[in-house]
Amino acid sequence: MSTQQVSSKEKIKELWAKRPIIVSGPCSAETEEQVIETAQQLAATGKVDMLRAGIWKPRTKPGMFEGIGAKGLPWLQKAKQITGLPTAIEVATAKQVQDALTFDVDVLWIGARTTVNPFSVQEVADALRGVDVPVLVKNPINPDLELWSGGVERIARAGIKNLGLIHRGFSSYGNTQYRNAPMWHLAIEMKLKYPELPIFNDPSHICGKRDTLMEVAQKAIDLDYDGLMIESHIDPDNAWSDAKQQVTPARLKEMMEEIIWRKEDVDNSEYHKALEKLRQQINHLDDEMLQILSQRMKIADQIGQYKKDNNITILQPGRWQEIIDKVAMRGEKLGLSRDFLNKYLDAVHLESINHQKKVLDA
Numbered sequence: 001m002s003t004q005q006v007s008s009k010e011k012i013k014e015l016w017a018k019r020p021i022i023v024s025g026p027c028s029a030e031t032e033e034q035v036i037e038t039a040q041q042l043a044a045t046g047k048v049d050m051l052r053a054g055i056w057k058p059r060t061k062p063g064m065f066e067g068i069g070a071k072g073l074p075w076l077q078k079a080k081q082i083t084g085l086p087t088a089i090e091v092a093t094a095k096q097v098q099d100a101l102t103f104d105v106d107v108l109w110i111g112a113r114t115t116v117n118p119f120s121v122q123e124v125a126d127a128l129r130g131v132d133v134p135v136l137v138k139n140p141i142n143p144d145l146e147l148w149s150g151g152v153e154r155i156a157r158a159g160i161k162n163l164g165l166i167h168r169g170f171s172s173y174g175n176t177q178y179r180n181a182p183m184w185h186l187a188i189e190m191k192l193k194y195p196e197l198p199i200f201n202d203p204s205h206i207c208g209k210r211d212t213l214m215e216v217a218q219k220a221i222d223l224d225y226d227g228l229m230i231e232s233h234i235d236p237d238n239a240w241s242d243a244k245q246q247v248t249p250a251r252l253k254e255m256m257e258e259i260i261w262r263k264e265d266v267d268n269s270e271y272h273k274a275l276e277k278l279r280q281q282i283n284h285l286d287d288e289m290l291q292i293l294s295q296r297m298k299i300a301d302q303i304g305q306y307k308k309d310n311n312i313t314i315l316q317p318g319r320w321q322e323i324i325d326k327v328a329m330r331g332e333k334l335g336l337s338r339d340f341l342n343k344y345l346d347a348v349h350l351e352s353i354n355h356q357k358k359v360l361d362a
């Protein structure tokens with residue numbers, strides 16, 4: 001290994017421990033000048049830790065720009081030499097992994113379209129065996145946590161030590177607010193499942209447009225994400241791919257200055273005391289809610305017994321609609337969101353049906 005490679009490994013180790021880690025760069029590497037100019041402008045902001053660029057682009061439809069290919073790798077290498085920024089790219093095949101490593105790419109990521117395909121993830125994992133390079137696994141395009149975990153586990157089994165996650169949102173038909181629905185609860189579940197892995201948020205792919213990037217980036221930081229990956233371009237409107245969602249390095253700098261950065265904890269006994277008191281109240285209320293829910297299900301069991309004795313169906317749409325209307329109205333007045341009330345009611349109804357089904361089947 002050359003001294004340059006050793007120092008770049010050291011740098012990555014340091015970077016992995018830094019919070020937040022900011023990754024930025026163009027959706028696609030287009031020309032040498034564009035990559036180098038973007039990298040220089042990003043480095044000059046003093047806010048960016050790593051340069052990203054798409055070399056091979058999996059496009060939904062044929063006939064679109066599919067990436068510059070391996071020809072762009074020396075541009076990234078040069079950008080790193082000039083700016084000192086480590087580089088990160090997406091890989092989807094064994095050949096792409098080899099090419100990336102030949103040109104000293106520092107961090108690799110597996111894209112959403114690759115994570116859905118265990119054959120492809122395995123091919124990448126096999127190519128990574130014996131290699132010391134950090135790998136980030138993007139969520140699959142569909143909201144399937146098992147696939148996401150499966151991708152992570154395949155890469156981990158190949159011996160990769162520095163693993164991380166990228167949350168780029170989930171494809172959904174007819175969604176207009178986001179390009180890819182964030183479904184924050186899924187990313188939170190992954191974070192809880194793999195607390196040792198850094199999780200990055202990718203507002204660019206979630207939003208698909210510039211004007212909502214800040215909102216999503218702020219929410220990610222509020223939710224204790226470890227880093228952000230945001231696409232930037234020296235001339236976003238004329239980008240060869242994803243023009244609408246890229247920002248200039250200057251705008252990226254502004255965004256990084258506008259975000260309210262939060263930490264997970266603080267050494268302040270007053271804060272801890274106040275929180276402890278409130279958390280005790282929450283523990284107490286959680287306990288009461290469980291008792292009440294359990295009582296409700298016991299009543300459902302009794303109703304189930306009457307239904308069984310009289311050959312009556314479990315589902316009673318009229319009665320259930322009456323409950324939905326009443327609870328939704330009261331709940332909203334009490335400051336609960338309609339979305340939460342719908343999920344709560346669905347869960348309660350299903351549990352009640354399951355309880356009654358057990359009684360009917362007994």
Ligand SMILES: C=C(O[C@@H]1C=C(C(=O)O)C=C[C@H]1O)C(=O)O
Nearest residue numbers: 300303314315316319320349352
């Ligand atoms: C408990 C009943 O059975 C079902 C469950 C309901 C509930 O849990 O509130 C309401 C209507 C039915 O779909 C019932 O008929 O009252």
